[in-house]
Amino acid sequence: MPDSGYPWPIQTSRLDNGLRVVVSEDRIAPAVAVNLWYDVGSRHEPAGQTGFAHLFEHLMFEGSVNVAKTEHMKLIQGSGGSLNATTNPDRTNYFETVPAEHLELALWLEADRMGGLVPALTQETLDNQRDVVKNERRQRYENVPYGDAWLRLLPLLYPPGHPYHHATIGSMADLNAADLATFQAFHRTYYAPNNAVLTVVGDATASDVFALADKYFGALPARDDIPPAPDGRNVPATGQTAVESVSADVPAPRVYIAHRSYPFGSPGYNVITVLATILGSGRGSRLYQRLADGERIAQPDLVGAYGVDLAHAPAPLIATATARPGVSAERLAEGLAEVVDELATVPVTAAELDRAKALLSTGWWRQLSTVDGRADLLGRYTTQFGDPARIAEQLPALLAVTAEQIAEAAADVLATDRVTLTYLPEETS
C-alpha cells in the first residue's frame, strides 16, 4: 500500500488579494497545465436564473479588455495548447495545457478574463452564446435517448430551494430571460481572486510561477462580500420513496436507483466510492455478475453504479441498468433493487474488496498520469478543503475502507428516501 497518493512536490502561495496559487513541478513532458477553480457553480443560482453559471462560463471565452472576441482560443491553440472549461453544481473550472514556453501567455489570458471581462461583454456576445448553450442543451439532453435522466433525478433527490435541486444546464425559459446586466453583476460578484485557486502543474518551477502569478494577477482587487450559496448540507429525510416513470422515444427500458449519500471529501463518501465500485464497476461487479451474466436481464455494457462527487451536500449515489430484449421494466427494477439492497445484507467479501481497491488504485494513477488531471485535483482539494496536500490522503483513505464500513454505509444510505426513475419505450404506431 503506498504511503502517499501524490508522490510529486506541492508548493503553495497566496497573493495579497487572496488568490491561492498551487504549483506541482514535474518534468516528464515539455508541457504545463494551468487550471483555475472558481468557487461558483449552479448551486449559487437563485430561482429564475438556472443555467447562468454555465452560460457565464461560455462568455469567458468571448474576449476581455486586452483579448479580442475568439482570440483566447486562437492564442492557446496557436501556441499548441488545448483548453476547455466546465461548470457543475459546485464550481466552474477553466484549464489549458500548453507547451511549457507558453506558460506566461496562459497566465496573462486567465488574468485578463478574471479582471477585465465586464467591459468587453456585449449584448451581441450574450445572444450568440445563449444560442450556443441552447444548442448544447438540445444536443446533450433533449435529442438523445435517456439524455434528461440527470435533469429528472436532481429534483427527486433534492427538495425545492436546495442548491442541487436544479441542473447546471438550466431551463430554456431562464436562458431566454438572461439579461446582460445580470452577467455583468455575476462576474463582479464571483470572479474575484480571493474566490479562485490557480494551479500550475508540469514543466515549471514554483518560484517562477509565483512571480508570474503576482505579475499578472497581483493587482486585481479582492472582493470581501462574496455571497455564499444556500447551505445544502442538511437534507432532512422524508421517509418517502420517489418513483418517476417516463414514456419516451428510447430503445429499451432503463431504471435508475438513486440515493443521497455523503458529501464528497467526507470519510463516508470514500466508503460510498468503494461500495459503488463493488456494486457496478467492471465485469466482476455485483450488478454485472447478477443482472448481466447471472439472470441475464440487463444489457452487459449498460449496468453501472457511481457516486457523483459533489462536496456541498450529501452526494448522489446512482445505480442503473437497461433491459435486455423481452425483459420488462418491472422485472429489471426488481432485479436492480434486489442487488442494491443486498449491499446492506450480504457482506462484502475480501475478494470483492480487493478487486474494488485494485481498480480504484489504477484509476487514481491514471487520473494523475497527466499534468492536467493532477492540476484539476489540486485545484479541487484547495478550493473545497483549503489544502492541496489533502490530495495525498485520498488513495490511502480509499484503500483503508473496510467491509464493515460498507455494510454500515449501505444500511444508512439505502434504508430510506429511495429515488427510482424508469424509462419506458413509448408506444409507436
Place this chain on the structure above:
Amino acid sequence: MTLIADRPGPGAARPYRFPPVVRRTAAGGQVVAAHLPGQNLAVALLLLDVGAGQEPVGKEGLSGVLAKALEEGTAQRDAAAYALAVEGLGTALSTGLDWDSFQASVVIPVDRLSAAVELLAEAVRTPRLDSADVRRVRDDEATALRMDWANPGPRADAALRADLFGAQNRWGRPMHGDPESVAGLDVEDVTVFHSEWFLRPGTLIVAGDLDRIDLDALAAAAFAGTGGGPAERGGPIEVPLHSGRRIILVDRPGSVQSTLRLGHPSPHRAHPDHVPMTLAGTVLGGAFTSRLNHLLREVHGYTYGIRGDFAASRRFGRFAVSSGVQTAVTAPALVEAVGEITRTQATGVTEDELEVARSWRAGQLSVELQSPRAIASALTTLVVHDLPDDYHARLRESLLSADVDQVSAAAATHLHPEALTLVIEGDAAVIRADLEATALGDLLP
C-alpha cells in the same frame, strides 16, 4: 489599470524528445517499446494485423463480437474467474478496432504488468468461444448496436459511408457493423475468424519504465502458441468522386436538431500530401478556431459545434464534416458549411490561420508526450503505417515548415465541394422543403 495590456511572448522553447524506442524480435513476434523512466503506470498493447477491412462483406461487426467473446472464458478459467483475475490486478482488458488493425491492451501499475499481459494473451490466444456464449455475446452486441443506433449519428454516418464508398464494398459499410449484420453472424463466423487472424503473433507494444519491465518475458507470454505470417495488406483503393452534389435525408421524426454529415473520398494515409492536407483540414474544421466552427457557432449560433477533417487508413481516406444544428436553421447551416468548404478550396488558407494550425498540431505532439497511453498510441501509429522511430520528431518539423502555398495547394487539390454528399438526419417533414430550396444538390429519394 490593474491589468497588464501587453501580451507576453513565448519563453525559451523546450526541445521535443520522443522517448527512446526499442524494437526487437522475441518469441516469434515483434516488440516495439518506449522507455518512460520513473513512470508508475505502464501500457501493454497487443496489435494484430487484422482490421475491419478483413471482415467479409455481410459479416460486419464480426471483430466486435469476437472481442467481447474473448472474455467469456478461456482455456484456463470461466468468464467470472477471468473477470476477477483481471480486475483483481486493477485493470481491464480494453479492445479496439479500426480499418487496419485490432488491439487489446491493459493499463496498470508497472509492477503488475507481466501478470496482466499473461491474462491478456490468455484471452486473445486461448478463448473458449463456447457456442452458447458466442450466441449470447452476438445477441448482446446486436442489442448494444440497436441502442447506439437510436442516437442521432450512426444512421447518418452509415448513409454517408455507403454513398462515398459503395455498400457492396466492406469499406462502404459501417466499421463496427450495424444491428442487422451483427444479428446475422453465426458461431462459426467467429471461431473461423479467430483461428485465421488471432493466432498470428502480431506486435506487442509497451510504454513504461523499461528498467522495471522484462520485454522478453512479456513477448514469451504474448506470442506463445502463435504462428503464421503477416497478412497481405492490399494496395490503395481508387475511389471515384461523384459528379455533382447530392443530398440524402435520413428521417428522424420529432428531432430538435438536424445531424449533418458532409463528405467525399480523399487520399489514403501514405499519400505524400498527408501533412498539408491535415493542416488544410485543421484550418477549415479541425479546431475550435477553425473556419467552420467560427462561422456556424460563434457568428451564427446555429450549433454547439462543428468539426471537419481528413481521415485516412492504409487503403482509403475521406474528408468529412459533422455537426448537430437546430432544426429550424438546417438549410442555412448547410448553405454556410458548403460555402466555407467551397471558399477554402478556391482561395486557400491565410498565413495567420496557418500559423495557428501548424503551431497547434505541432504543440499537441509535445503535450501528448505525458501519459503511457498516449505514447503507446503513438507507437501504434509507427507500426500500422511502417514509420521510423523518429517519425514524430520529423512530423513536427514538417508541420512547422509547411507554408501557405503548400497548404492552399492541398486544399485546392483534395477538397471537392462540387462532389460532396450531404447527409442530413432530422425531421424530414419539417426540413425537406427547405433542403430542396437550397438547390445545393439533388435530393436522393
